[in-house]
Amino acid sequence: MSINRRSKNITEGVARAPNRSMYYAMGYAEGDFKKPMIGVANGHSTITPCNAGLQKLADAAVAGIEAAGGNAQIFGTPTISDGMAMGTEGMKYSLVSREVISDCIETCVGGQWMDGVLVVGGCDKNMPGGMMGILRANVPAIYVYGGTILPGRYKGQDLNIVSVFEAVGQFSAGNMSEEDFIQIERRAIPGNGSCGGMYTANTMSSSFEALGMSLPYSSTMANPHDEISTAATEAARVLVQAVKADLKPRDIVTKKAIENAVAVIMATGGSTNAVLHFLAIAHAAEVDWTIDDFERMRKKIPVLCDLKPSGQYLAVDLHQAGGIPQVMKTLLAAGLLHGDCMTITGKTVAENLGALPDAPRADQNVIRPIGSPMYAQGHLAILRGNLSPEGCVAKITGLKNPVMTGPARVFDDEQSALAAIMAKKIVAGDVMVLRYLGPKGGPGMPEMLAPTGALIGQGLGESVGLVTDGRFSGGTWGMVVGHVAPEAYAGGNIALVQEGDSITIDAHTLSLELNVADAELARRRALWKAPAPRYTRGVLAKFALSASSASSGAVLDKFE
Numbered sequence: 001m002s003i004n005r006r007s008k009n010i011t012e013g014v015a016r017a018p019n020r021s022m023y024y025a026m027g028y029a030e031g032d033f034k035k036p037m038i039g040v041a042n043g044h045s046t047i048t049p050c051n052a053g054l055q056k057l058a059d060a061a062v063a064g065i066e067a068a069g070g071n072a073q074i075f076g077t078p079t080i081s082d083g084m085a086m087g088t089e090g091m092k093y094s095l096v097s098r099e100v101i102s103d104c105i106e107t108c109v110g111g112q113w114m115d116g117v118l119v120v121g122g123c124d125k126n127m128p129g130g131m132m133g134i135l136r137a138n139v140p141a142i143y144v145y146g147g148t149i150l151p152g153r154y155k156g157q158d159l160n161i162v163s164v165f166e167a168v169g170q171f172s173a174g175n176m177s178e179e180d181f182i183q184i185e186r187r188a189i190p191g192n193g194s195c196g197g198m199y200t201a202n203t204m205s206s207s208f209e210a211l212g213m214s215l216p217y218s219s220t221m222a223n224p225h226d227e228i229s230t231a232a233t234e235a236a237r238v239l240v241q242a243v244k245a246d247l248k249p250r251d252i253v254t255k256k257a258i259e260n261a262v263a264v265i266m267a268t269g270g271s272t273n274a275v276l277h278f279l280a281i282a283h284a285a286e287v288d289w290t291i292d293d294f295e296r297m298r299k300k301i302p303v304l305c306d307l308k309p310s311g312q313y314l315a316v317d318l319h320q321a322g323g324i325p326q327v328m329k330t331l332l333a334a335g336l337l338h339g340d341c342m343t344i345t346g347k348t349v350a351e352n353l354g355a356l357p358d359a360p361r362a363d364q365n366v367i368r369p370i371g372s373p374m375y376a377q378g379h380l381a382i383l384r385g386n387l388s389p390e391g392c393v394a395k396i397t398g399l400k401n402p403v404m405t406g407p408a409r410v411f412d413d414e415q416s417a418l419a420a421i422m423a424k425k426i427v428a429g430d431v432m433v434l435r436y437l438g439p440k441g442g443p444g445m446p447e448m449l450a451p452t453g454a455l456i457g458q459g460l461g462e463s464v465g466l467v468t469d470g471r472f473s474g475g476t477w478g479m480v481v482g483h484v485a486p487e488a489y490a491g492g493n494i495a496l497v498q499e500g501d502s503i504t505i506d507a508h509t510l511s512l513e514l515n516v517a518d519a520e521l522a523r524r525r526a527l528w529k530a531p532a533p534r535y536t537r538g539v540l541a542k543f544a545l546s547a548s549s550a551s552s553g554a555v556l557d558k559f560e
Contacts, residue, residue, distance in 0.1 A: 028071070036115040036243045038070045038236075041077050041105050041130065043121040043146070048081035050123035050201060053192030053223040054146045057232040058120050061144060064236025065118070070243070075108045077101045077130070079123045082473065083161050083195065087418065087450035095444045095471070096543045098125040098132070098277070099556050102284070105133025114139060116243040118236060122146030122194050122223070124474070127204035128277035131213065134249050135284040140242040141249050142344050143214045144235050145205040147223030148315040149193030155180075159188040160196040162309055162475035165449050169457015172422050193223035197308030199474030202315045203270030204277060209324045210264035212252045212343030216352050220319035242344055253285045256338040260328075260349065262294060263337055266301035266378030267327050268318070269311060271474030272393045272482055275380060276445075279553030291382055291391045291551050295510070298378035301336060303397055304368045310398035310477040311374065313366045321366035325356055333358035334370045383481060385513040386521075387467070387493050387503065390485035390551035392512060394505070395477055402507030404465050404479060405515070406431040407500050413437070414448060414470070421454045428463035431503040435494045436531065437470030438487025439554040443535065443544035445483075449473035452480055465505050467512065469494055469550070481505055481512055485551040489530060496524040 020033070040061050044054035062072040078100055085091040101121075109117050116139050119130040127145075134141040152159035167184045170176040194201035205219035215235050221228040258278060265274045275294050282289035304327060306312050318324075331337040332353060339350030360367035368374055379397035384390075396402050406429045411417035417434050420426055432451070439445045448470055455464050461478035469487035472480055486492030493514055497503070502515035514521070535541040548558040 032071055036070045036240060038065045038072055038239060038243070039109055039112065039114040039117040040065070040072050040074045041108070041117060041119040041133070042074055043077045043079055043126045045079055047079055048084060048123055049149065049189055049192045050081065050146065050194040051079050051126070054120050054122055056229055057144055057146060060229040060232040061118050061120060061236045064233035065240060068237045068240035070240045073112060073114060075104070077104045077121070077126070079126055082124050082447060086447060086473070087414065091446035092442050092444035092540060094125060094446065095439070095554060096539055098129040098280070099543065100539070101126060101129025102132035102136065105130060106136040109133070109137035109139060116140040116239050118142050118144060118239050120144045120146065120232070122201065124200040124204070124273065127201060127208065128280060131208065131281050132284040134213070135253060135281065138248050138250050140239060140247055141213070142235050142239045142242070143208050144232050145208070145214060145219055147193050147221045147228045148202055149196045150190055150222055150224060150316060151196055151314055152187040152190045154183050154187045158314065159184060160308065160314065161188060162197065162453065164188045165453025165475070166457040169454035171457070172454065173458040191224055195475065196314040196316065197475060198268050198270050198305070198315065199309065200271040200273045201474070203265060203268070203274050203474055206268055206270065206324050207261040207265050207274060207278070210328060211257050211261040212341055212349065213249065215345070216325045217319070217323045220315045220323045222316050222319070238345055241346065245346060247342070247344065247346065250285055252342050252344060253281070253287065254341065255287050255289065257341045258282055258287060258289055259297060260337050260341055262297045263301045263331055264324060264327060266298055266380065267304045267331060269303050269305055269307050269374070269379055269397070272380060272395060272472050272476070273474055275393045276471065276483060276550060276553055280555045283553055283555050283558065294380060295382040298380060301331070301378045302370065302373035303375040303379055304330060304370070304373050306366055306368070306374055309475045310395070317366050321364040322360055325353055326360050326367055329353045329356040329358060330360060330367065330370055381507055381510055383507070383510050383512045385511040387512045387514045388484045390549060392481050392484040394481045394507060396507035398477060399462055399479060399507070401462070403505065404431070405502060405504040406465060408433050408497050408503050410435070410497055410499050414446065414451060418451050418454060421451055421458065426455070426460065426464055428460060431465035431467060431505070433494065433497050433503070434466065434468040434470060435488035435497070437468055438485070438489055439547035439550055440544045441487050441489030442470060443540050443547070445471050445550065445554055447471045447473045448482070449476055452476045452478055465503070467494070467503065467505070479505060483550040484512070485549045487550065490549070491528065491530065493521060495528055496521055
């Protein structure tokens, strides 16, 4: 192969001798400078079970890089556990960590002039942060997912992280014994891996496979299973081949590839967070993609998979049923996927799927045939109206009645909203408004799994609406509307809502309306003042100052 860009830079002359000396100190031999230098962005940490099982994958990747004739350079990336931070001030750092991770990867790849990068990640923001960094650096790259968790088990029922949040509501409502509550808490997470349903981590891993940036089948493997280490080794080999072929991320991540990814998100019933993250990923790739493109895709893609949070099964079940390749082949056979998109394997989507049947196997119930889907259209709807003129995101499938009008119950923080739920001050027909929780106002756009889980546990999941300029966990379902934009802190109309105002959520007309006269809203706006920033120093203050609207991905580098 031709000399790689790092070795070319180092061997340009005697002036580069100090650079070479640094490598000799790490055990390099003369011949190593002719090999491609591949970064391994390792998200391993013992902060969370999502990342505690990543070291074996990083080790397998290093071995694979070296066996394929490359030199591995390992560096770390941070993580924040959404599940552990949920309902606390720590949750404000979650979306911030997406930007920190992407900055880490771009900085190390650019600063060390790497020829390629393999990113290993597990938790929610590892995924989009890693992909954003990959696309900014734009050297040959591949994403290695840390794998899903195996289900917990109690009284014959599978458990996952959402089981615990819903148990809080059931216990507080007097519908669960203390012993059952304790056992669910202890048994829900049996080991390493990311949260087991089609929540944010598994949604993003599945979409990366559909995007063409991960190996087929790798997005639904379980972390404790041996096959995932084998896949990491193979990913390293494929990446070295991509370096030789000069196959770069932006050659793969095109508008059609993003359409493939979003088609799989819709077909699998994925997380609302995918909307926010793919807006940011498209921005990093410099692909023209807006919030309205999600609605365009929703209308033509059916929900094919019966997966939690609103369905029955977990990612491990999807894997056994044929995984993302079978979902993709079902869509491809129906003309709903772009088969000509290039992938990191060096083959097109159609070539990767060529040997698979057009329809899922009849002996499983996880993936439905195209003719009998769970729902005829996708589940992630973009709603607009005077309460969210830039658009907001709602999960609209699985609800008996996706239309409601009710009195606003207004909260300026998550903690007071949760306290009201736990005190049984929220009743059927209410529309909770949680505001000043957007990218700038939170800051960091925290997730609302604690309030939504408590509502579901109290049996109010479908009869109480919840509207917020914050986000929802991938494990959330119910009458929920998030990512309201403009956010309250930026002066959006959500800041003008008063206790008792009438609000209408209508998934049929895709509208979110505050039923208050324009003249009254104008009067309130004249009196409104933005609150003082909650943080004035450090990373949260920087995020609040720089973050774009949720309707454009809450990115930090959207400069006008």
